[in-house]
Structure formats: C-alpha cells, structure tokens
Amino acid sequence: AAGIWQFTRSTGKQYMQINDAIDERRDPIIAAHAAAEFLKDNYTSLQNWPMAITAYNYGKAGMMRAKKAQKTYERIFSSYKEGHFKFASRNFYAEFLAAVYVAKKLEKSKRILLDKPANTFSVRMPAYGSAPKICRYLNISAEHIKAHNPALLSTVYSGEKYIPKDYYLRLPSAKVKRS
Numbered sequence: 001a002a003g004i005w006q007f008t009r010s011t012g013k014q015y016m017q018i019n020d021a022i023d024e025r026r027d028p029i030i031a032a033h034a035a036a037e038f039l040k041d042n043y044t045s046l047q048n049w050p051m052a053i054t055a056y057n058y059g060k061a062g063m064m065r066a067k068k069a070q071k072t073y074e075r076i077f078s079s080y081k082e083g084h085f086k087f088a089s090r091n092f093y094a095e096f097l098a099a100v101y102v103a104k105k106l107e108k109s110k111r112i113l114l115d116k117p118a119n120t121f122s123v124r125m126p127a128y129g130s131a132p133k134i135c136r137y138l139n140i141s142a143e144h145i146k147a148h149n150p151a152l153l154s155t156v157y158s159g160e161k162y163i164p165k166d167y168y169l170r171l172p173s174a175k176v177k178r179s
Helices: 009-015 028-046 049-058 060-070 073-079 092-108 131-138 142-148
Strands: 120-124 168-172
Touching (some): 049 073, 131 142
Antiparallel strands (some): 120 168
C-alpha cells in the first residue's frame, strides 16, 4: 500500500493512474478523490456505511461474504471469524470514528495553526515532456516541481521517463512567470 490513503497497487489502479512514471497514490489530493470514489462504490454495494468503511480495510468481496453470513454490521463485528477478519478489520470502523472525533476537535482548536495552501497553478502537458528540460527552461529546481507533484516518480526526474501527455503539472506561482 502507498500514499496517505494506503491504496494497494491493484485497488489504486481502479481509481488512479499508476505506471512507471506516475503513481497517483502518492498525491494526497488525487488519492483523496479516489478514496471518496472507493468508499462510494463500497456503499453502493453494501448499503451500509460501517460496512463500506470496514470494506476499505477488509475488501468489498470479504464484506459482502460477511454481510451474507451475518446480515448486520453489529453481528459481523461481534461474531464474524472467517478469513482475515481479525483485529485490524474488526476495529477499522471504530478507529475511523475516533479519527473523525479527533479531527473535529482539532478543527475547532485555536492552538493549531494550519499551513496555508501553496500558491500554484497547473499546466496540462500538451505532449510528453522531460522534467530536467522543463526545470532548465523555467529556471526552477526539480525540488520545486517534486514538492507540488508527488505522483511523479524518480524515473521522471532522472530523465529516464517523461512527464506524460495530459498530465496536470503543478508549478509554484512565485517561481514561474506565466506569459
């Protein structure tokens, strides 16, 4: 699993681009949208939020089997013992609720100072492009591009692979003058 939403490669490929140049699991914004779609798909299949959230950890097929055997989330939680439904899966929904509780308290706290979002703009790549050449042309470091494009893999920055056509390259506004 990779990225803030811990997508496995196979699940991630259903919702994001993952190849030898890009791994969108590593981009927190793209991965958050993918996680929302994944949860929505789980809910559509299971028609129950606790089960849909637990399926994020245990898998949709496993939760479908558990639902068929036990009928309700409460019975699954207390009685289901099949497959790999162990501590992590059994407690995934409770941990989710705890995380929501903590996040809501932190949002209300005046002691937490949030970072301001980076001032960037995106350029849709009209063709494949070399990251080293783009850095030279724009007179910015690879580190500046890396900071705003976590989905691009090291093979792109080394010049071994190109930034793909149609990729939305995020650039720091303060470093690049747009014409």
